[in-house]
Amino acid sequence: MQPVLPCHRIRVTTSQAAISARNLTLALGSDDAPVEILRGIDLDIARGETVALLGPSGSGKSSLMAVLSGLERASGGSLLVAGQDFATMDEDALAHARRGRIGIVLQAFHLLPTMTALENVATPMELAGENDAQARAQAELEAVGLGHRLGHYPQQLSGGEQQRVAIARATAPRPDLIFADEPTGNLDAATGHEIVELLFARREETGATLLVITHDPELAGHCKRVLTLGDGVIATDTAA
Numbered sequence: 001m002q003p004v005l006p007c008h009r010i011r012v013t014t015s016q017a018a019i020s021a022r023n024l025t026l027a028l029g030s031d032d033a034p035v036e037i038l039r040g041i042d043l044d045i046a047r048g049e050t051v052a053l054l055g056p057s058g059s060g061k062s063s064l065m066a067v068l069s070g071l072e073r074a075s076g077g078s079l080l081v082a083g084q085d086f087a088t089m090d091e092d093a094l095a096h097a098r099r100g101r102i103g104i105v106l107q108a109f110h111l112l113p114t115m116t117a118l119e120n121v122a123t124p125m126e127l128a129g130e131n132d133a134q135a136r137a138q139a140e141l142e143a144v145g146l147g148h149r150l151g152h153y154p155q156q157l158s159g160g161e162q163q164r165v166a167i168a169r170a171t172a173p174r175p176d177l178i179f180a181d182e183p184t185g186n187l188d189a190a191t192g193h194e195i196v197e198l199l200f201a202r203r204e205e206t207g208a209t210l211l212v213i214t215h216d217p218e219l220a221g222h223c224k225r226v227l228t229l230g231d232g233v234i235a236t237d238t239a240a
Contacts, residue, residue: 017080018177018209019045019068024077026063037063039232041077047176050203050210052220055229061213062181064229068211069102069179070094082176099128103170103208105199107182109162111154111169117141118150121169128173140172141165143205144198160191164198171202178203180212184219196222 024041027034037060045051055061066072067079070086073094079086082101089097111120122137130136141150144164154162163183170178183199184192196219203210214220228236 016046017044018047018049018082019043019211020078020080021068022078024064024067024079025075026060026067026072027075037232038067038074041232041234043227043234045209045211047209048207049225050200050223051212052223052226053211053213053229054215054220054226055235059229060232061229065179065181065211065213069104069177070098071104100173101176103173103175103178105163105166105170105178105180105183107185109154109159109166109186111162111165113154116151116153117146117157117165117168120154120165121172124169125173130173136172137168140168143202144168158191159187160194163187163195167195167199167202171206171208174206175208177209177211178206180210180214182213182215184214184216192216193218 021041021043024038024043025036026038027036029035041064053061053065063072067074068081070081070089073091074087077087081097084097084101086094086097115123118134118137118141121140122133125133125136138147138150141147144167146161146164146168149157149161154165157165180199184195187195196216200222210223212219212223220226225237225239227234
């Protein structure tokens with residue numbers, strides 16, 4: 001991989017941008033003793049781009065993903081995500097903005113234990129008012145190789161199968177962006193390899209922009225761009 005210009009000098013037009021952040025900050029704790037987590041992030045990610053986010057523990061990776069995905073409000077700066085001004089939204093508005101536009105895959109799967117695989121994928125779409133949620137959920141589960149597991153509950157599925165359900169849940173609404181936080185972190189090497197291939201196959205099929213946090217070299221190697229965070233700022237930005 002060859003180094004390119006620092007990300008704060010990479011620019012895409014508004015029509016090309018999936019994510020555009022300027023001087024993005026996040027501080028947690030009290031006003032008297034704030035803890036600075038993100039300390040001025042400038043970042044442009046083009047639509048359809050695949051980006052790996054690396055960095056040591058405590059560098060701010062998960063916090064940055066939380067802010068970019070609308071799970072956490074930034075403390076300062078500007079942020080446009082999928083054409084929406086996330087910087088000015090409250091929590092309710094962010095939740096509404098995420099719906100249908102952003103899919104999230106996490107290390108711990110976060111499937112509802114009282115729902116079947118089909119229900120775990122269909123229910124978020126039903127809550128969003130999608131009329132064909134059941135059919136779309138079934139089609140997506142079939143696409144990730146779980147057409148024979150529609151009626152199974154999470155405890156009846158292996159770790160790899162649960163992550164397949166989580167990927168189906170993220171991609172079924174055909175979101176503009178997919179965020180994945182250590183999606184292979186709880187899986188053995190062979191299963192992790194299968195999940196990497198599946199995640200990128202589904203991204204290719206949907207055309208979504210993908211931002212993934214990982215310590216897995218194979219997963220990072222699938223991305224066209226790699227960002228490294230250090231102490232709340234982007235330290236390096238490289239492209240294939």
